[in-house]
Amino acid sequence: MTDLERILALWRDLEAARADYVLATVVAVQGPSYRKPGALMLLTADGRRAGTVSGGCLEAEVASRAWWLTNNGPTVQRYSTADDDGERPYGSGCGGVVFLLLERRVTAGPLLRALENAFTLRVPFVAATVLEGAQIGHRAFASPDAPPSSELDTSVKLAESTSNPLPQLAQDALARRESNDTEVVVAGTSTRVWANYRPARPAIGIFGAGDDAQPLVKLAKELGWFVSLADGRSHLTTRDRFPSADLLTTLPIKDPPDITSIHPFSQLQHHDAAIVMTHSFEQDSKILASLLSLQSPPAYIGVLGPQRRTRELLEEAARLLGFPSSAIANQAERWLARMHAPTGLDLGAESPETIALSVLAEIQKFRTSATALPLRTVRAAGITLAG
Numbered sequence: 001m002t003d004l005e006r007i008l009a010l011w012r013d014l015e016a017a018r019a020d021y022v023l024a025t026v027v028a029v030q031g032p033s034y035r036k037p038g039a040l041m042l043l044t045a046d047g048r049r050a051g052t053v054s055g056g057c058l059e060a061e062v063a064s065r066a067w068w069l070t071n072n073g074p075t076v077q078r079y080s081t082a083d084d085d086g087e088r089p090y091g092s093g094c095g096g097v098v099f100l101l102l103e104r105r106v107t108a109g110p111l112l113r114a115l116e117n118a119f120t121l122r123v124p125f126v127a128a129t130v131l132e133g134a135q136i137g138h139r140a141f142a143s144p145d146a147p148p149s150s151e152l153d154t155s156v157k158l159a160e161s162t163s164n165p166l167p168q169l170a171q172d173a174l175a176r177r178e179s180n181d182t183e184v185v186v187a188g189t190s191t192r193v194w195a196n197y198r199p200a201r202p203a204i205g206i207f208g209a210g211d212d213a214q215p216l217v218k219l220a221k222e223l224g225w226f227v228s229l230a231d232g233r234s235h236l237t238t239r240d241r242f243p244s245a246d247l248l249t250t251l252p253i254k255d256p257p258d259i260t261s262i263h264p265f266s267q268l269q270h271h272d273a274a275i276v277m278t279h280s281f282e283q284d285s286k287i288l289a290s291l292l293s294l295q296s297p298p299a300y301i302g303v304l305g306p307q308r309r310t311r312e313l314l315e316e317a318a319r320l321l322g323f324p325s326s327a328i329a330n331q332a333e334r335w336l337a338r339m340h341a342p343t344g345l346d347l348g349a350e351s352p353e354t355i356a357l358s359v360l361a362e363i364q365k366f367r368t369s370a371t372a373l374p375l376r377t378v379r380a381a382g383i384t385l386a387g
Contacts (some may be wrong), residue, residue, distance in 0.1 A: 002224035004119065006050040007042045011112045014044060014105075019064025021045070021109035022066040022108055024100045026053050026133060026183065027076060027194050031096030039351055040356050042112075043067075048090040053100060057081045066102050074103035090289030091266060100101075101129070103232035105335035107137035114141045119201055120267060121362050122226055124177070129194040135186050138164030142174045147208075156305035166193065173197045199271075202367060203264035203300070207251075207287045208277035210305075216356040217277070223360065226264055230257075232283050244276065256286040259294060268296060271367040275343060292335060293321055300366050302359060310341035345372060 015020050026039040032054035039183055041051040043063050054060060058079050069075055080097045111127055126142045165184045173180055173195035181194045202225045209231035220227045221244040229245045231237045232253035242248060251257040259265045264272055273387035274291055276284050284303070289296055303310045316334035323331050344358035345365070365372040 001222065003040065003051040004115065005224060005354045007040055008112065008116050008119065009117075010042055010044070010048065010050040015109070016044075019045065020105045021108070022070055022102055022104060023112070024053050024062055024066060024102050024130075026098055027129070028062065028099040029350065030099075033096040033098055035098070038198065040367070043386065045177035054081065054098060055081075056240055058098060058100075062100065062102075064129060068103050070104050074107055076101050076103060076131055076136070101131060101137070102126045105135045107139075107381055110141075115141075115198075116375045118143055118198065122201045122203060122267065124174060124200045124269075125191040125198045126173045127198075128166045128173065128193055130166070130186060131191055131194055133186070135191065138166070142167065144174070169193055169195045196327075200269040203228065203269065203272045204363065205230065205262065205265060205272075205274040206277065207231065207283075208279065208304075209233060209241065210277070210279055212352040212355060213277060214241065215353045216359060217242050219356050219360055221245075223364075228262060228264055230262055231278055232280070252288070253286075253323075256290045256293075259287075259290040265291075265294070267297070268294075268298060271300065272298050273300035273363045273366075274298045275302045275304065279305075280308075280314070281313065283314070284293040285313045286312055286320060288335075289317035289320040290315060300340060300363055302362070304343055304355075304359075305341075307336070307341050310339070311336055316372045345371060 004092075011021070022043040024041040026037050028037055035053055038053070039053050041049060041053045041059065041062065043049045043066050045067070047063070049059065049063060055064065058081070066109065069077060077100050078097060078099060081095055107163050114125065114127065121146075123143045128142075129141045130136050130138050163284050169182070169184065174197065175198060177199070179195055179197045181192065183190055186193070187193070204220050204225050205228045205333065206216055207230050209229055213229065216230060217227050228247040228249065229237065229242050229250040230251050232251045234250045237248050237250050238317055239248065239296050247263055251261050276287050276291075278284050278287070288303070291301055303313065311332055314335045315328050315366065317335075318328040318331045340362060343362065344355065345362045347354060347358045347361065349355045349358040361372070364370070
């Protein structure tokens with residue numbers, strides 16, 4: 001379970017009890033930091049908390065002061081983990097500076113409700129938040145197929161020559177798929193606004209319900225991904241064997257299955273993944289035929305097993321899709337060139353658990369366009385990290 005899932009679970013309990021809470025959001029960092037802008041921590045009046053805003057350096061200090069700091073409304077506070085920064089650095093930590101927006105239920109509630117909706121629907125989401133002045137904590141939200149909505153306080157009369165800029169800032173960040181921090185005029189005053197882009201919750205479709213799929217499902221769920229599992233063998237595709245899967249589907253074996261009827265392939269998002277691992281040549285070839293016939297196949301398609309077998313599977317998939325005999329071999333090679341076969345990174349994996357780690361590590365690398373190099377190598381070479 002991810003930080004966001006823990007936060008949303010605690011938030012739902014607090015909302016049901018109509019209890020107040022404090023939400024801490026990392027809105028900026030200077031220097032090294034364990035958590036990046038967008039990290040959240042939810043605090044309750046009775047001392048409970050969910051989420052983190054550092055590697056353990058700041059949480060206790062933030063919790064001890066958050067309630068009185070927010071007595072008069074939202075506030076942005078500076079916290080340093082540098083040993084030489086002032087009289088009270090908050091632990092040795094990473095040695096950087098973290099800026100937190102602290103706010104109560106009145107402004108945090110709409111944000112958490114919007115985050116829950118985006119998480120459930122698996123859509124990207126932007127919150128454009130005012131970080132200073134009379135409108136601090138007010139927001140506009142944007143997500144695909146929904147008009148931008150604004151939490152800007154309408155009791156503040158806007159100058160005739162200005163309009164509420166927050167919805168457009170949110171829409172722009174959504175279109176660019178990136179966060180930004182800018183100065184704009186809000187209610188006649190130049191104001192800092194932070195538009196935080198959050199990508200859609202990723203999904204993985206696992207085709208194969210053998211024992212080796214169990215750690216793959218479990219680890220993918222720990223990463224917060226939507227996990228769909230499908231197989232033609234109904235006695236394997238059961239809730240007892242895969243209690244954490246979001247969706248279980250028994251596939252027809254006779255014909256290539258209609259993949260579009262299976263969530264998440266009914267609403268593919270950028271960087272969703274599919275792993276083919278039934279260990280049945282008949283099933284794997286039909287599943288690949290279905291995946292490759294989609295108008296927009298998943299960005300990542302991985303196949304477990306030797307590349308020689310995958311080439312044979314793709315040749316059979318081409319036959320199933322009606323390619324002429326003379327074109328089958330070339331078509332299989334074209335598909336193979338853009339697939340991940342064998343799937344996974346070279347981690348020396350042998351057990352089902354280490355194979356699952358290898359597969360998900362490659363998907364994570366693919367999603368983030370990261371290097372997958374040791375961090376000491378990346379830092380020493382001055383390579384810019386993705387994200």
